[in-house]
Amino acid sequence: MSRVDPQLSTAKRKQRTQVFTSHMAHASLERQLAALQTAKIDLESKLREKDVQIDRLEGDRRWLAEREQAEREEKERERTEREEEKRKSDTEIRSQRNAMRALREEFADLEDAHSTLSRQTSQTIAQQKAEISTMSRQLTRLQDQITEMQIIADDRSRAFETLQSQYDELLEAQDNTIARRSGEDENWTIVREELHRQASHLRSVEAANVKMTAELTVLRQRNASVEVLREQKRELERKLTAAEALNEKVVKLEAELEAARREREEWASNSTTPSRTPVSVTQSLSNLRLKNARLLEEHGSNVALLRRREMELAESEEREKELVNTCTKLEKEVEGLKDKVARADQRSALAEREVGFLQAMITSFTAEEAAQEDGDTTRVDSATRQRVHDLEKLLSEYKENSAKLEQQISDLGGDPASSGDMRPRKQLVEELEEERDRRIKAEAALKASTEVEEKHLVQIDKLEQTLFELQGEIGGGRHLPPGVRVLSLRDNPASQWEDLSRKAMERVKSENEALLKRLKEVEERIGTGPVNHGGEELVPRQSFEVAVQEKEELEDALKQKDKRLMRLKQIYAAKSEEFKEAIASILGLKLAFYPNGQVRVTSIFDLSASFVFQQAKNDDTGMTMQLVGAGEDSPEEVDQLMRYWVQEAQCIPGFLASITLECYEKSKRNA
């Protein structure tokens, strides 16, 4: 078993472990699953929340969108309303304006009507006033008449009363005296008659009164027409005055006319008896006039002629001038031609001479020929012919030459000696030379001046550069030309800004002061509290920060200083080391400096030979070295040397040098 077991057991163990691990894994997976499920549930719940939130938000959004829509609609509606109102108001305004215009027109019409009416009323008033005045006049007249009538009526009534009284008396008398009735009857008849008369008179008076009132109305009307007539009369009078002036004129004119007529008559009477003299005189006059006219005409024609003549004269003068010019020109030409002719003559003379010479030659030849008509003739003849031919050739060549030369002369402007207005050629040549010299000089001068100009240009360039720089100085405001003031408006944007910032600064300062004050107050109030102990004061945070910052800066500076000092020390130490080494290698001495000012000197050849020196202060000579101590196991010779060099010679360098020598030899010996 135990043999079989191991494998089995191992297998079992493995299986168990695997089971265990798988179990563990399962468990862990389950855990994870559970965790994931919870996570999932969480997430789902979150999702649900989100959904809910989203729904809510959606709802909100929809609500807001609806609100917005509604608002927009409302706005739209309002706008339309506004527009409608505006349109309405516009139309209203337009109608109001139209109405106003119409009213204004009406107003104007009314004003016109008013003015016309006022004019009419004033006229009517004037008329009525005039009427009133006439009426009042008539009234006074009528009142007078009435008073007269009353007086008459009073008289009548009085008369009537007397008659009544008489009648009463008579009645009494009748009563009393019936007997006297017959007499009374008579009286009665008389009375009746009288009464009748009175009544008729009264009636007639009344009729007269009525008639008079009728007349009065008629008269009133007449009076009005009279007024009108008077007006017309006044007008006519005015016209009359004008007419009178005209009349006067007419009279004057008539008088004149009359005078003229009379004169004419006189003239006529005179003409009826014409005398002889006037006719002749008039005839002569007319003759003279005719003559005068003719003379005038002649004069005009003469003047015209004169002008024409003058013109002709001027023209002829001009022509003369031209002719003179052409004359001189022709003369010059003639002279040239004469020259040419002379030359041709010369040539012809030359040719004639040649011809003569040749003829002479020919005659001599013919003579010779005649003389030698024997056998030699043919030879001579041919020779002479040859010669003649040569000579003729020569001649023609010469002629050609001379013609060429003449041509050249004429090309050069004729004979230099002969030409009239032209200068001789020599002179021309001289002048030409002079001109050339002058030209060369001028060119040299030009070159010099161009050089100078170039120099000047360079200088100008330099000067312009400096000018530009100096302008920059002025433009940059660093240089102020003398006699110039720089001004600016007192109230400019820069100063405004400055004022503003200064104001802000001052405000901040005052605020700060107030705060400090407040702080002090607070401190005083809580002075007994636990915060403030040992006279400690509250410091404003700002100033504390400033102080902290300052402190940091100072610390930085200190650190930098320390660093520098250290560096210096290091450098100093390195330098002094170098120095010591240099001394050791050159003098064979090692030096060690002590802080108390002593110096220890050791020879490099014998380290046991060391001496200590100290600076001794003498009052007069300044500083000297003084041997203070020597090494313990120094060689024996050192004492001697010390005595000699230090005590007797007082020369420490010598002492050291001899020590060095001694030590060197000793070390050499030991080696």
Added chain:
Amino acid sequence: MATKQAPTRQAITLKGSTNLVTEFFKYAANTILFQRGVYPADDFHMVKKYGQTVLVTQDLALENYLEKILKQVNKWLLTGSVTQLVLAIISKDTRTTMERWVFDINLVEQPESGDGPAPAKPESEIQAEIRNILKQIVSTVTFLPVIDEPTVFNILAYTSESADVPADEWVDTDPLAIEAGKSQQVKLRSFSTDVHRIEAMVAYRYEG
């Protein structure tokens, strides 16, 4: 006759020339303030002038300020007592001068020869010269250093000692110089009327 007529013509040209120069300063200052961004670009509106479009400020305070200065400058020009006008652009924070736009004003010397006054320069030619200067001011943006901080400006007038100065408005001031080692300058075009010659230049601070 010619000698009698000359002074009146001179007087007319002086006045006309002064007005022309003053107007030029107005448009030049506006162009500089716009191009250099001293005021926001929204403050400016376009105006036709000298046959081209020029931007002019709508800021009332600035307009008043320029108007006041130009009025006085016009007076000085008539008496010939102003020699230079400078528009300085200053940093708000450090108060250093960034740019100085310098306009030199020179009186043109009349030729002394006896053959009457020189023929008047046609206005169209003067306008062309002014147009060229304004265009050059616009083109200076290409080489001037970029200004990326808030700035403010001031206008200085260089006048003679004898100039008539309204004391309550104008004060003597610092010339707002640019540091010597950090200054560069560029000469711009010039223009001239029959009476005045204006030479433009810009000096600017440049730390290369």
